Amino acid sequence: MSADPGGLTFLDRPNSYIGRSVPRPNARRLLEGRGVYVDDVAVARLGHVAFLRSPHAHARIVALDTADAKAMPGVIAVVTGAELAEVCTPWVGVLGHFKGLRSAPQHALAIDRVTWVGEPFCAVVAHSRAEAEDALAAIMVEFDPLPAVVDMETALDPATPAIHAELGDNLAFERVLDVGDVDAAFRDAALVVEETFQFGRHTGVCLEPRAILADWAAADGMLTVHHSFQAPHMMQDILCKHLSLAEGAVRVICKDVGGSFGIKVHIYPDEMATCALALMLKRPVKFVADRLESFQSDIHARDHRVTARMAFSAEGDILALDMDDLTGIGPYSVYPRTSAVEANQVVNLTGGPYRHQHYRARARVVLQNKAPTCQYRAVGHPIATMVAEGLVDLGAARLGLDPLAVRERNVIPDDAYPCAGVSGIKLEKLSHQAALAKLKAMMDYDGLRAEQANLRQRGIHRGIGLAAFIEITNPSAAFYGVGGARISSQDGCTIRLDPQGGVVASVSVTEQGQGTEGIIAQIVATATGVPMDKVRVISGDTQATPYGGGTWASRGAGIGGEAAWQAGKALRGNVLAVAGAILQADPGSLDVRDGAVVDAGTGTERMPLAELGRIVYFRPDTLPPGVQPEFVATRHYVPKDYPFAFTNGVQASYVEVDTETGFVRLLKHWCVEDCGTVLNPLLVDEQIRGGIVQGIGGALFEHCLYDSEGQLLNGSMADYLVPMAGEMPDIAVAHVVSATASSEIGAKGAGEAGTAGAPAAVVNAINDALRPFEARVSRQPVTPEVVLEALGLI
């Protein structure tokens, strides 16, 4: 941990807010119903757009007649794909560093052919959304249905038609990794366990649906876009490219965002169409997805089938891992991040906590006629964790060993770092041993095992499940930049001292409720010496913040936070230089604490910042000659020494399985994780808990169901189950702290950890409960039906 110019570490500074459970300054607004989400923005002459979406998984559009719709009351315009293509160019979701990744050009509105149920191909803009929807019903369209590629298991068969004929087949991407001598390790193993894991498709279900309001003002040549989104500068760049606008002609504002989780960081055809329509019609146009549209057209994730085997020694050493991952991504690789990232992450992360040296993995990414899949919270992590942790449990059971002991035996030791993981990932510092020890004590593992055994005698079937994992955070340009995507991995912060002695900090990382503005305020207050209630944070506006990446891959604290720390230190240096000149003191003998310039040694106040502000801004004529105050400082940051900051954690779940009904009751959940410096325990713990519940959703409830023709069967929250309070457990969270040396604040990310480990912990707990029946589940979501099938009851 580096010293600051005041000679103290940030944790020791007299007015440090770092590490404290400070409530978020911006939460009051949300608690009083005064948030400003996209649909709350009021503009004059607003047009509302509704989209005609494909009812077929795959079909040719033979005829499209919009004349009647155009005559409907309130209708401003009806626009087809071909008409919109004159304003908005198509895109292709590939990246250079995913060698061989293929996709096809995708238009904002499909032109001749639709490729999934819900793909938009015609737009109606009207004075109200209701009128726009009325007019949709008057559009005459004739389809010629085409064979739909639905099952990813058969998508690559020679008999299966290629969705995009020009690609020849449906293989979008394949990656093979082969490390060590896997075949020899399996040949020499005392035990080999094998399992096929199936992961259902699920989606983000942000409570605020996707929403965008685009307003073209011809008078000043400015497209202003209010967007429920995570990466405003990325959207600005993409709008410029595909609408042929200059960078300065596009402003993207992401004020309050009602949940995102990776869902709101991709380019969606309907959102691009909304912006293009605003340009075409020269007026503001708004699109807010309704819930059915969300289920049909938000990106889905996790549609994987993994067959994997693990080799063990008789003593319980993991010797090797061999896996084959097949995933279906819909008809297009999603732009600009691509739909290959999830499978790629599965290859990188599976078995990541362990020190075995023999690893083979194949991942195949196939096209299909379902909604596109792409990055959603903890991309690939829950799949990687389930595969490895499921096999570890299976191996432990077959060897008659305790599953916690097997993990303790096999994790990369805490004193082995820095080192490389078996997949080649560079690991700076992880803490698996410390995390396991903490978890064991926290959950009273031995006591719980005794209770479980006791209850089992009485016919109550409870299970304990563990899941160790690694998490990828703080990405550098290695994630997207090297592949040619214009997605910024650096972030910036500008801090300005105002006359009353308060500061305004504008940051390029964005707030989605995770508390970005809160931790930035804590860091800025600590770094500048200004009290936290005098710090105002601005985020989510391309015209008002430094250029940067926004929110993705758990980078707000570790990257945005470090930029804020550096900017704050620079501003304090500038302040002290001017104060020194006025006070005729060595700036090094001064400090800023609690809003005043003080003598660094004694803490005696020399001058309040408000007085300094008064002199500098209103009476600069009284400053000593040659003194030019710069009370604005900007710094940018991106990690350079490691492409990613890997973090680690371990989760445990305690469940009770009703072996007659198949219902699983969650009794308690624990998580120990290591995100480096904990900037605000209150915020981190709730991030972890929220992530765990999202993971539990995938494990037990959430499933986007399609029939064999590619029809989406569940498009409402009544039949797509999400975790609600009644069935969720209390969740205990604790931390081990291994600060990253890459930055001064030492923070790594924490956003993925909960979702990464929860499904494996829950599924392992279910299988632990089912062990007396020699039954296992390996298909998520684990519905009561899946449990009863495993028990042979249905």
Added chain:
Amino acid sequence: MASECPDRAHAVAFTLNGETVRAHVPARMHLGDLLRQSFGLTGVHLGCEHGVCGACTILVDGRAVRSCLMLGVQADGATVETVEGLTESGRIRDLQDAFHVRNALQCGYCTPGMLVTAAELLDDADAAASREAIRAAIAGNYCRCTGYHAIVDAIASTAEARRQGRPNAGREAAE
């Protein structure tokens, strides 16, 4: 044709956050849209518009109601309270303080509906005596961010403070 026009408006009058208001409401417009579009009460959030998520929950004649499942015309003569009115009256100040202190919200989208549901539960603080009872009471309000644990904590601490006659406990902790 006029009689078939779905947008034919009906005159309604009701009490909204303590004020008497009037509006002409299209027959098919739900109350949530009416409150947002005609009265600017954007604290009423629409998450699913089929009564499952609870984000649009308001009080109608003192009872928690999904404003997306009630037509605007049905509000005629009723007393309607939204998060804005509950905030201004100070009635849920302790609950809001407890949410703030406990970080029982992240994106804030479910929050107004969650607060209204909790407000109704807390009318009888003894009814919120156990975490299980609180979880059951808010089981119709979807929160994707928090994992519910903090929300249960905040409601439980508010209930406890009210039972002990310390309704400002949350605010004291916040300040």
